[in-house]
Amino acid sequence: MYTDPQIFNPEDTTKRGFIFFNFNGKRYRFYTGKPIGVDCFPNSSKTHKERERLFKHLLREFTKSLVKGWSPESPVAPELKSEPIIEKPSFEEVLGKLVEHINKSSYSKTYKRDLVKISEQFLKFLGEEGKQLALADDIVTSDVERFLQQFSSSGTYYQNKRRNLTVVFSKLVKLGYCKSNPVEDTSKRKAKAVLHQAYTPEQLEVLLPYLRDNYPNLFICALLMYGTLLRPHQEIRLLKRRHFNNDFTRFLLDGNENKSGRIRSLAVPGYVRNALIYSGKDKLKPEHNIFTGADWAYNDCYFSTKWGRIRKKLIESGMLKQNQTLYSFRHSASINVFDKTQDLKLLQQLFDHSSLNTTLIYLRSIGVVQISSSSMPDLKIA
Numbered sequence: 001m002y003t004d005p006q007i008f009n010p011e012d013t014t015k016r017g018f019i020f021f022n023f024n025g026k027r028y029r030f031y032t033g034k035p036i037g038v039d040c041f042p043n044s045s046k047t048h049k050e051r052e053r054l055f056k057h058l059l060r061e062f063t064k065s066l067v068k069g070w071s072p073e074s075p076v077a078p079e080l081k082s083e084p085i086i087e088k089p090s091f092e093e094v095l096g097k098l099v100e101h102i103n104k105s106s107y108s109k110t111y112k113r114d115l116v117k118i119s120e121q122f123l124k125f126l127g128e129e130g131k132q133l134a135l136a137d138d139i140v141t142s143d144v145e146r147f148l149q150q151f152s153s154s155g156t157y158y159q160n161k162r163r164n165l166t167v168v169f170s171k172l173v174k175l176g177y178c179k180s181n182p183v184e185d186t187s188k189r190k191a192k193a194v195l196h197q198a199y200t201p202e203q204l205e206v207l208l209p210y211l212r213d214n215y216p217n218l219f220i221c222a223l224l225m226y227g228t229l230l231r232p233h234q235e236i237r238l239l240k241r242r243h244f245n246n247d248f249t250r251f252l253l254d255g256n257e258n259k260s261g262r263i264r265s266l267a268v269p270g271y272v273r274n275a276l277i278y279s280g281k282d283k284l285k286p287e288h289n290i291f292t293g294a295d296w297a298y299n300d301c302y303f304s305t306k307w308g309r310i311r312k313k314l315i316e317s318g319m320l321k322q323n324q325t326l327y328s329f330r331h332s333a334s335i336n337v338f339d340k341t342q343d344l345k346l347l348q349q350l351f352d353h354s355s356l357n358t359t360l361i362y363l364r365s366i367g368v369v370q371i372s373s374s375s376m377p378d379l380k381i382a
Contacts, residue, residue: 001025004142005062007055009048016043017055019062028072033058035072036065063140091126091139094177095119098168101175106256108234110300118164122147139178141185148186155189162186197323198332207319212275217291218306220275225329227272229351231259232303232326242286248273260352334359 002023009017018029033040038061042054102115125147144165151161165183172178199207204226211219221236228251230236235258244251253264268276276282281290289297307326314320330351337347348359 002066005059005066007052007059009042009052009055011048013046013048013051017051019055019058021062021066023066023072030058030062030072033061036061036070060140060143063142067140092123094172095123095168098171098175098177101171110234113300114160114164115168118161119168122165122168125150139182141182144182144186152189158189162188196325196327196331197321198335199324199328203319203324204332207314210319215306215310216279218303218310220279220291221303222326222329223272223275225326226333227269228266229330229333231330233300234259237291237300237302238297239290240286241281241284241288241290244268244276244281248276248282258352260354262352264352266350 003021005019005021007017008020016031018031020027020029022028031043038058040054040058040061042051042058045051045054099116099119102112105112107115126143148158148162148165151158162183166181169178169181169183173181208219208222211222221232224230224236224239225232230239235253238257239251243253243257249268250265251268255261255263258264276290284290284293285295287295289295291298291302303326311320315322334347334351337350338344341347344356344359348356351359353359
């Protein structure tokens with residue numbers, strides 16, 4: 001058993017620095033790379049910055065050696081070897097190629113953005129020295145652990161970053177740049193689920209007219225979420241006139257235009273149809289976006305930003321509760337449909353969910369009021 005190696009590097013360069021860790025309960029210090037066969041002598045550096053760079057390299061070498069089974073208790077020292085010339089692409093070069101690969105893929109803009117961002121953040125974390133490291137040999141789990149610590153403000157934030165970084169390294173493995181994924185052995189954090197509490201019918205009677213009179217685009221978005229069960233950011237935001245038939249009684253999305261990847265066609269309720277026609281959407285050209293009225297769409301965060309700006313006002317006015325969000329319109333719709341049909345499979349099809357478990361999440365707002373005593377387990381006691 002051993003602890004993670006650490007660096008002691010005093011500012012005073014006349015004092016020696018060292019790598020230290022505990023192994024089987026005993027504390028060890030190493031001033032050079034000789035014990036593991038690495039030609040690295042940080043204390044011979046003339047500046048603190050240069051010594052720090054060499055100690056970071058030595059830290060990785062000791063970490064790799066311990067992972068591979070090297071023991072400081074072994075009386076036989078490995079043959080001294082100079083630092084090898086890196087023939088593989090540097091980590092910076094590899095990530096650059098991966099980013100190009102991601103940007104050319106068919107992933108959503110949001111997914112591409114998240115993967116590119118985590119790649120850039122990890123590269124920045126490694127610093128100039130780390131950018132030149134050979135990927136397969138030098139990126140270890142302890143590096144990733146230290147990187148992820150900066151995202152520990154919440155379990156959800158941490159897990160999102162960890163998941164994105166896992167994807168990045170998985171792709172590097174598939175592309176042959178990396179032998180294994182160092183993120184897989186990092187610690188996980190429990191993410192707290194966010195409940196998008198459903199609106200009551202009384203709330204909708206007040207909230208929707210308010211949005212209609214003051215925020216028409218949010219009003220149309222809310223109606224479409226409730227009436228067609230579409231998602232706001234990557235489906236509703238990108239809707240064009242051509243997605244609806246002539247009289248706005250149906251809509252049709254191709255597989256690459258919705259999250260499920262399947263062709264999606266549903267009827268448009270009368271209240272949604274009336275709102276679209278009243279706001280002049282029927283007069284748009286086929287390729288015009290229904291929110292901008294032009295051949296371009298608002299940015300990915302348009303609806304979340306608009307909603308965020310009025311959320312406090314809505315809560316203070318009593319129209320909104322703390323756990324109610326833009327997505328609560330979809331949750332409210334799910335409850336309305338389930339109350340009328342009691343059919344989970346139908347609800348799954350309407351929401352275009354691949355799993356019934358996902359559909360059940362939308363029904364959390366129903367609570368125990370939907371369960372009668374006759375539905376509870378029977379038990380006879382003599």
